[in-house]
Every structure is written in C-alpha cells, then in structure tokens.
Amino acid sequence: MSPPLWIAAWALLLHGCAAGRAPRAPSTRSDIRDCTAEPPYLPPTATNTTARLAVLRSILRTHGVHAYIVPSTDAHMSEYISERDARLGWLTGFTGSAGTAVVTRDKAALWTDSRYWTQAERELDCNWELQRTTSIESIATWILKEVPAEGNVSLDPFLFSIDTWNSYSRALHGSGRTLLPLETNLVDQAWGDQRPPPSSSEIYSLPAEFTGSRWQDKVAGIRQRMEQHARRPTAVLLSGLEETAWLFNLRGDDIPYNPVFYSYTLLTNTTISLFAEQSRLSQEARQSLRSGCPGPLCVELHDYGQVSAHLHRYAQGNVTVWLGTEYTTYGLYAIVPQEKLLEESYSPVMTAKAVKNAHEQEMLRAAHVRDAVAVIQYLLWLERTVPQGQVDEFSGAQRIDAFRWAQEHSRGPSFESISASGLNAALAHYSPSNGSSRTLSAREMYLFDTGGQYLDGTTDITRTVHWGEPTPLQKEAYTRVLMGNIDLFRLVFPSNTAGRTVESFARRALWDIGLNYGHGTGHGIGNFLSVHEWPVGFQSNNVPLEAGMFTSIEPGYYQDGDFGIRIEDIALVVEAQTEHQSGEKPFLTFEVVSLVPYDRNLIDLSLLSPEQIRYLNSYYEKIRAHVGPELRRQQLEDEYVWLQESTEPFAVSSAGSAAAGSLALAALLSVLLSGLGA
C-alpha cells in the first residue's frame, strides 16, 4: 500500500480509532496556536521551527529544488519508526504518526488526517499551514500553486512507496514541473549532527525453542515458491523489516515495540545477501548465518547501505526480481528494469509468514495464556483500587505493563498501552501521558487496549469495563459490540474468503440500531514480531483468510465526548466441521486465542440469541480450562477465584431471539397452570 494508505489504514484500524471527528478548536483556546493574533500566539507545546526551515531552504536552493516533500515513514514503510527516522517530527514539531510536509522557498504546509488536527494546532508554529486532508491530489494542487512552472519538486525516493510516487508523478505530469528524486535526504542534511545515531544494539538469533522452523528450511520453502511461480523469478527482494527478521530467525530492537532491525535481503535461487550492520550481529547469529558457506545456504553479509548498489549489479543479469509493491519504496523499485520485475502486492516471505505452522500456533496460544494472567491480575487490581480513586490512566497503563513484564518470556509491551477512561475512550488515538491523565472512576467506563511481546508470541487485547452502574445506552452498545465479536467468531466461511467481505458480521448488531465504528475490524499478529502483521486482516488489501492465520477481531463503539467501547480478541483461522462442502477445500472458522472474560456488568443478556449465549459459555469453559491451571501454577489464588466468578455460565433460556416462541409458550403455561389452580 502507498504510505498514506498504509499508515492511515493501520492507524485507523487500531489502537487509536477515528470514530468521531475531532472537535474544531475555537481560537480562544490557550492550548492551540493562534496565528491570526497580533503577535501570533503559540502554546508551550509548539516547536520553533524557524531556524530548521531556514537551513533546509538554503539546502533546497543549493539543489535547485523549489519544493521538497517529507513523509512520516521510514525506508521500510514501517508503522512504527525510530527516532532517527522522525524527520517529519523534527522538521515540523508535529509528533503524530501520519502526515506529509511540503516546504517551498517561502511556504511550509503539513497535511494530516482528522485524528491529528487538534494535536497539530498544539505543536506547529506559525511557519506552518495546516491542511486538513491527506489526499495526494490536495498536496499536488498546493504544489502546483506554489511552485513556478519549470520548477523542481523533489523527494527522497527511498521514503515513498511505488504507488505514492506514481500518484505524485501523475499529478505533476504535463504541468511543466519536474518530479526530481534525490537520493541524498535534504532533511537529514539540515538535521546534521543533531540527528540521533543509528542503533548499535545487538542483532541476535532467536533460541531454537522459539522458532517455528530453521531459517534454512524457510529459505528452501521460499525458493520452492519461486520455482513454482509461472514467471520463474530468480530472486526475492525483502524490504519489510519483519521479512528479514522472520526469515533468518533474527531479532533486534531498532524500532520501539517491534523486535526488528534495519535490514534488507536479496534472496536469489543460488545466493543469499543480507544487508545489515554486520558488527551488530551476535557471535551466534553470525555463526548460524555462515554455517552453510560456501553454498546456496550461505548468507553473505553486506552493509545496510550497500543494498542499492548490490541490487543494481544484480539487475544487470538475466534475472527476474520478485517484490511486494505494498511496502517496497520507489527508490529500490526503480533500480530494477521494468521487464525484470515480478510485482505482486506481497513477497512470498510475507505470505509464508502469515500462515503459522503447528509449533508457531502452539507458541502463540501459550503466550496468550500467560498474557491472560497479566490482564486478569490487572482487572482484579482495578476492581480493588479504582473505588479508592488512586488509579489514573497513566498509572493504570504502567501497572498492566508491569504485570506483563513479570510473565515468563516477556519482552515488554507490543505497543504503547491505550488506557482511556470516560470520554477519553471516545477520543481517537488516545494514550495517556504522565502529565495529563484522567482518574479512573466507578462512575465511568474504562477501555484498555494493550499487548505484550513474548519470545513465543505477540499479544493484543482490549477490554472495556464499568465498576458501577452503566447507562442503558452504554449497556446496549457494549452488548451489541460483543454480539458483533461473537457473530464474526462464529462465522463459518469458505476457504480463500477475503476478510473484507465478512467483517460486516462484526457490525450488524450495531447497524441494527443505527450505530457503527469508524475503524477496521482486525489485523494480523506475529510470533514475537509486529503487533500489526501484514498481510492478514479484514481490510481491502489483506490477503484471503487461510487456516493457520492469526487476526484480531475488534469491533467497538465510540460516543463522542462520552464513552468508548472496544472488545478485541485474537483469532486463529481453523478448519470448520461442516455437513457438506462446496469447493475443494474445507470451510473455515475462527478459534478464539485470547482468554479473558468480558464484563458481566455490561452485558444485556436479553439481546443475545441462544447461539450467542452458548458461544459465550463455551468460551468461558475454555478460559477456565486454560487459564485456571496457570493462575494456580503462579499461586494467584485471588485471581483464580475471580476467574471462576467471572466465567459462571449464563442461562440460555432467557435468550432474546427466542423470546417470541418462549413468551408464547410461557403465556400458555401460565394460563394452563392458573386454570389448573397451580
């Protein structure tokens, strides 16, 4: 996907959701800038960018550039980026995760989506125009207005996806302006020695017990896919950071929350070239990679910066290079002549990684059992401490992070914990900070969306709770979100079904009364890798669902200025048992992997069908069977008791959709009994 789509789609999906529109800021607010005032007013959160812009503009002039486009992503189209790649943030002061800046010789503008409008007004100074859209058409229109005909519009081609490059190229085509790729990054030049240095921490091999298969077997599998492809590609180019990490069973910590390291791989039918800082490889990792030398399973190590030159040389031959267009930069793409490219949305490494083998499935399940322990500890701790008014969103987030760290194989959170009380949970993309954090209360709903990195798996779960008396709307909305979660989990569907075509089952119960949520319904997840793992999920550019894939299922509902609900569980795609079978492959369904009960206080049983209640009861049985023993093993007796209480089976007979028939019979019964004097 192009960066704006790629990033925006994830961001919308996520942890922060764009359900409502951010309120437009009245200019009398003191926490946002007012550039029309005399003198202009800037809040303390704004960054003075005058000097930075001056330096960048002098560099633009040196290169004959009239406009320079700065994106928010890195050279690997990563969702999370390192400090060193936060060029947009440094240049503009804006710290949101998605945006595009354009600097001309006398103007500067930032484009971002509605989640970030208020934040941008807090962080930008008056050098910057804020453009409240992210469409490339809008950016290009602005550029055409500001850049003289015959002017040069420039960008770093290693920071833009193929699609985005093409969009700019089309928009400027025929306008007289030239779209000029410059391999040297002009923001980096301006940033100079203030730019954070590259990571120097160790790149290490995963212990064998935590790998799904040996890297040599993975390489053999990918080479087999290359041979079986009609176009007979001679090489696969890997530029997603998880691709190289997964392929070689290596991990690092270059990116927050994601145990990956800066790298590229060119895997050919006879050679393997890994581009990364060689000095950072552990002794063990180096031995593992070199164990097949010389030979087709020998990994040749090259410096990270060598990838372009190496690819250029390789592309001189009679070769065909397979790459994933969704996340390869235009810079790398343009190195290979068109006729030598095999362009597919995803590389075979991405699609192989998406289907977990039996051992990987077992590891993910095991990680979720321990993760459930941490979440249950947190829920019980909240129950005890919230009424005393001593917990706020930030200390809550710290607490659950601590519970996770205490679990075996923990490597910390898998993303910045979302911990949102009351109206904050309705805000898009909310994470608390130490300075401003709402106190949790038994009078408000509380939503937490958190996850952990463990050596055996990555987790991600959201629960929403209320310790007091929820309003009727809160209870109905929560129940309908839960019904959506259950309906999608219970769905039986043909093999090879696209997630996009079934995600509405998670929405229907809300739709029935005119409610909805504005984010995606789920995303893939890795084994000690990204918490958002492409290409699995329910978006239009995800691949069809196959047995062995893991995805989150996370419907929600967000009432502006009031409350927010999300229920998120991880699901494993498994074969379904059906009486018949249209087509050649077994039908599929979802197995729930997350193991934490829902808040009984928020469930209106009368809305649930008997099938939905039966699903809940069997889920609760499963939680008891898997988490109960682990709580005992960890000697968490209070939590064990809490779990038993929280997973008491629900009575099926009070079910809502059975109401018509049951009521008729009940009425009959009552008449008969009264007639009989009973």
Place this chain on the structure above:
Amino acid sequence: MSPPLWIAAWALLLHGCAAGRAPRAPSTRSDIRDCTAEPPYLPPTATNTTARLAVLRSILRTHGVHAYIVPSTDAHMSEYISERDARLGWLTGFTGSAGTAVVTRDKAALWTDSRYWTQAERELDCNWELQRTTSIESIATWILKEVPAEGNVSLDPFLFSIDTWNSYSRALHGSGRTLLPLETNLVDQAWGDQRPPPSSSEIYSLPAEFTGSRWQDKVAGIRQRMEQHARRPTAVLLSGLEETAWLFNLRGDDIPYNPVFYSYTLLTNTTISLFAEQSRLSQEARQSLRSGCPGPLCVELHDYGQVSAHLHRYAQGNVTVWLGTEYTTYGLYAIVPQEKLLEESYSPVMTAKAVKNAHEQEMLRAAHVRDAVAVIQYLLWLERTVPQGQVDEFSGAQRIDAFRWAQEHSRGPSFESISASGLNAALAHYSPSNGSSRTLSAREMYLFDTGGQYLDGTTDITRTVHWGEPTPLQKEAYTRVLMGNIDLFRLVFPSNTAGRTVESFARRALWDIGLNYGHGTGHGIGNFLSVHEWPVGFQSNNVPLEAGMFTSIEPGYYQDGDFGIRIEDIALVVEAQTEHQSGEKPFLTFEVVSLVPYDRNLIDLSLLSPEQIRYLNSYYEKIRAHVGPELRRQQLEDEYVWLQESTEPFAVSSAGSAAAGSLALAALLSVLLSGLGA
C-alpha cells in the same frame, strides 16, 4: 473494468452461473471434436474456419502483423453485442459470450472460461487450440512463444479497455515484440461483405410519461457535477451505450434485449455533441435535441464514426476530459493527452443514472406489479400443465415470454430466458434451445430466470419450484438460499456501504452447512435500459450503495448433475428507521420490489428464525396488496385465488432459532401437565 473482467464478472453473476466446473469431455463423445483422431473428427456443430483464417492471415501479412488479438466485445464494452460485432464468433465458430482469440501466421488459439469449455469443443474446428483459462498472462505467454522477437502483435484499440491494453503492454514490454494498435479492424476486412450491415431502425424519444426528467435537466445536472469536481473538467466523454440513451431519453434496438443504439456523446460545459447515425433519428427525437439551438443546450449531431476525429480536435484545447475507465476503450482514451484526462471508474452520467428519482422509482415499481402478473400466470399454468408432461424448457420459456408480451407497455424479454429443469439448472449458463430441451416434471426442480422490458422499467426475477416431493437436501438448500435472500433484504447498514462488504449476508445460511454459490449476489437494473446496469451491485468494482439505487439480490445453490436453485428479487435501497444514527446520513436498508411468492413446498419452516418468518409474512402481505388488485383488474380470477393461497401467512411460533428456549419451556410444560394428569 477490463473486458475480460467486465464480461466475465457479469456472466458469472448472472443468468448463467459458474457454480460448478464443466465436466471435462472424454474424447469418445460424438458431440465434441477429436483432433487427435485420423482423420480428425468434427461434430456437426463445428464451423469450418479454414478459409476465414486464410483470408485473415493474408491480411496480417499485408500489415506486417505476426499475431492479431480478437476480443468478444464491441467498441462500447457492451455485455450483449450485435451480430455485426460478433467477430470472435464469425472467426472461430465459437458462440459463447466471453473469450479471446489470437491468430498468428500458422497457429490459432481461443481462450475462454470453464463455463464454455465443452461448448468450445463442440463449435471449434481443428484449426484452433482451446486454452482453458482467460488470464492475459497466459495469452501473453503464448504470444511470446509463437511470435518471433521483433515481431508485431496487433489489435484494434477500439475493442479493448484501458486496463486490458495496459496488461498486454506490460506483458510484452522489453520482450522485443511491439504492441501495435491498428485502427482498421482486420477481422472486418476478412469478413468483408458477409458482415451484417449496421442497424437502420429508428432511434426514438421516450414518451415524456416514461422519462424520469427532461434531458435538458439531466445535462444541467451533469454540468453541475463537472463544476463541483476539484479538477474542473471541461467535458465528459460517454462511450457506454446506456449513457447516451439515458442522458437524452432516447432508445433504439441495435443490441438484442437492450433498447440502446450505437452512439457516443461529448458533453462539454458549453456544447453537446452526439455521435450516432443521424438519419435514424425520428423526427420527434431530432426536434427535441435541436430545440435548444443555438445555445449550450443545443445538441450537435455528428455521424457515429466522427467521434475520434472530433475528440482529437477538442483535446487540442485547454481542456480536461472526464471519462469512465471501466468501460472506455484504449482507442478513445489514447486520443486525449494524459494531463488532460480526468480518469474515474465511472462517468458522472453512470453514477447519476444509478440513483433513480421518485418518478423513476414509481415506474420501476409499477413495471414490477405487471411483471408479477405474468410470472404468476406462468406459475399457475405450470402447475396445471407440467403433470401432463407437455411442457419442456423451451416451450416454457416461450410461454412466459408470451405472458409478458401481453402486459401493458411490454417491449419483450430483457434477456434470453433461462428455463432449466432438474440437472440442467445446475449447469452454468443454461438456456434451452428448440432442438434439445428437457421436459418439465413433477419429480424435478425447475428454475426460471427471466425478465421483461417495459417502457416504464426493466425487470429480472428468478423463482425455483418443485411440484412433487423434494429431497431433504433440496428443501434444506432452498430454505437456506431463501434465508440468505431474507437476511440481505433485512440488513440495516450505513450510507455509503460497498455492496461487496455485505453480500456475505446472502451466503451465511448456506455457509453454515458448507454450501455456497459461485456467482455474484446482484446487479443494478435500469428503467427500460440494461437488465445489468452498472455501476450498482455487490461486486468489488461497484459503487457504494445509496438510497434510490435498484439492485437484484440473487443467492443460489447448484448441485452438479442434480439440481439448481436461485431466488432473485429486485431491491430498492431506501432509508432505514433507526433509533440512533452514527455518521451524518441516515442508515439504509432494502425494500423488495419483485412481487411473486416463493414455493411453500420447498420451505423448511423449522430452519427460519422468527424474524425471517415475520419478514416473509410482511412480504406476502405486500404482494397481496399490490398484485391482488392488478390481477382482479386484469380479470385473472384463478390467478387471484392462487395468489391468496400462496401468500397465506406462516406461523411464527414454530420458528427454528427460538427452538432452544421453546423446547425447554415445552418440556417443562409437558412435565407439569403430565404431573397434573392433564
């Protein structure tokens, strides 16, 4: 959409469905060719193409062409084509609706999809290889093998969509072969004076009572959309035949079943150019079109063949031409410089036409009431005559066509009637012929998918019936198809939802037991226009659903070699009444427009939920209210009685999904009563 996709998608959707794979023909069958026999065996259905190929090849040599690609569509990417455009059929003998032929100097091959493999083996002679795929990659690979490096691969750019051209272009890029567009069609040259002449019948204005609005108002509306578009297009190019017919309220009969005529329109902000055979316009039509002359509402008439030259001249100016890339040919597209194009999937005429105004809605509803009368007459006639063994598929199709013709405003069938008994209904794309037609029987299921053209609307309905004892699987499958139909009709969904994301609701009841169908779930429909009207429907390239759109909803199930089921109704998208409303626009739902009851003999009530039964009962009330009076007006008393019987309300209390609760209460009741001696 590209022609293969465009055509294949419709064909798969439709009237003929590709649920199962066509059986591979054993070479001992006498109805298919055997080119390995000595001498080769050809069935009587095969066409001798030796002479045609020889003529075409001499023309290829004259033009220096090494391979010539022949598609199945016309210059408007029409779904149905005229005899004059049946180039593929003339050249190959193959009469299926979708395929691509390539002729080199010594070879000839036809690519088509699984629906047509057996038919192709019956119709092709041994000059032709049959390629059992339709992928452009496969065609290109074959061409690369057969055409020498430096060779010319040619085609008529006015018969290929933009997408398809690009696919061929990419596939041949860098191979040394040249993709050579030739504006003169080489098959037409070979066909010579044997090619059917163009239609000479009248192009007429629709009477005012049958138009949704005056053409001048439609033109004003389109111009308003042009002004409101960010790119400020100066013109819209219309190349879909329904576009021009709809815009000017004109009709013709150049294409079977579709009341359209060969035409293009270039609508600019100040002028209107209509390209069609001027001599064919009725006096009235001509007067209407010229009534605004001179002025911006004056329609300038040009000959059909002048469109390219005119567009070329227009594109010299400072202009921006808006066109729909899904159905514009590469030939027209290439005339306009890239920077002067506004490319969207559909033109504003296509999207305006898709939303019917109040009068258009009323007309479509009225047409469906009369259409229901014809279908009910047919159902009653079948009930009476099938047991006597005198009806076959072909005579049945003739009979329903006759019933329709007798209705007011009828203009004949809207497509070739599908009338399929027993195992024939499981066959893809089945229409009976006079020579081979299965006799209808009370021991078999019967499926008919038919529709009518009326001056006020186009109809399309499918019913499946059984006059005897259906098998348990037939009954369960029929009931689940019906449940799917009901579930999608009952769905409440947000405005702007893509059909693709909700069509699975029509499948879930089947999926639950491992069944499915292999075609789309529905398509738009016109007011006395195409029975398959883009861009509405449930496919991935359809536009989001809006109030005022009409679409079919047509789930099915096909059991190879045994039986076939489809239930199809036309739906109008309407605003839903919901308690809440997320987003700015009201939620939507479907209102059923087709008014014919289902076969009670095939419904297993125990599978239906109370909500589904209530929906059925309210639907039946509606049928009685609308069709009953019309039957009386037409003095069809037997049909009236039949309708009353067929629309008796179902008992809700026996509902399936209420079974659990009801059974529990019933058991309790039984215990109590027995205990009380009752």
